Amino acid sequence: MLVLLPPSEGKASSGRGAPLKPESLSLPGLAEAREAVLTELVELCSGDEDKAREVLGLSEGLRGEVAKNAELRTAGARPAGEIYTGVLYDALGLASLDPAAKRRAARSLLVFSGLWGAVRVTDRIPSYRCSMGVKLPGLGALGAHWRTPMASVLPEAAGDGLVLDLRSAAYAAAWKPKGEVAGRTATVRVLHAPTRKVVSHFNKATKGRIVRSLLSAGAAPGSPAELVEALRDLGYVVEAAAPAKAGQTWSLDVLVDEVH
8 A cells, every 4th residue: 555645834853863865765766856856946045035935935934944945955854754744744643653553654655745756754854845836947836847757656656556645736736646556546535524524624634543543453455445444444434436437546535523
């Protein structure tokens, strides 16, 4: 099973670890595209601060993020699972998983990123600020920048197993499963059962809990249909819609009564 996650806007500090080693990151087929984004981002943030803030969509209160980006090549690096914070990652609680579940997380979780494309939670990265919605002056829109390298790298990473896609729309734009891979991909919405509406906070929190539940239980569904059964066995209320035609993904709605 490969689980696709969005990153978090807020991130933990880099700390004092050894700096980034780009060649050590997973998915080496993304290396050239990563270097292109990293080079332009560092250059942008080392120059006119106001221009960098405008490009990155940062408020005055986030001015310090520009300086952080300027030092990406020398800043300390930590496992991505420690860098990403926020509602989904708090609910996922990687640090408190048992050793077996942590090993499963290292194998199955893939975090999408405007800067790195996608990384494993064990990949060591510095803290940064660069969303997938950014349009860099030289490279253009990052969602489009990542599509070509992702198209060759991600199917290989998915192998022949289930793909559980929990990404937000901006990050889903970087890679859309196609063909045979799409048929074994499940996208998930979390709906407030009484209203059947998506509420952002508990949508993220529930997705984090879903991943934690699967990892902790050692569940290994091999298909979207098996995922539905696994989630129901774990106590989730799930409505599933199989693809209407080839090349489409499964759609899963997880219904939650309480907003928390």
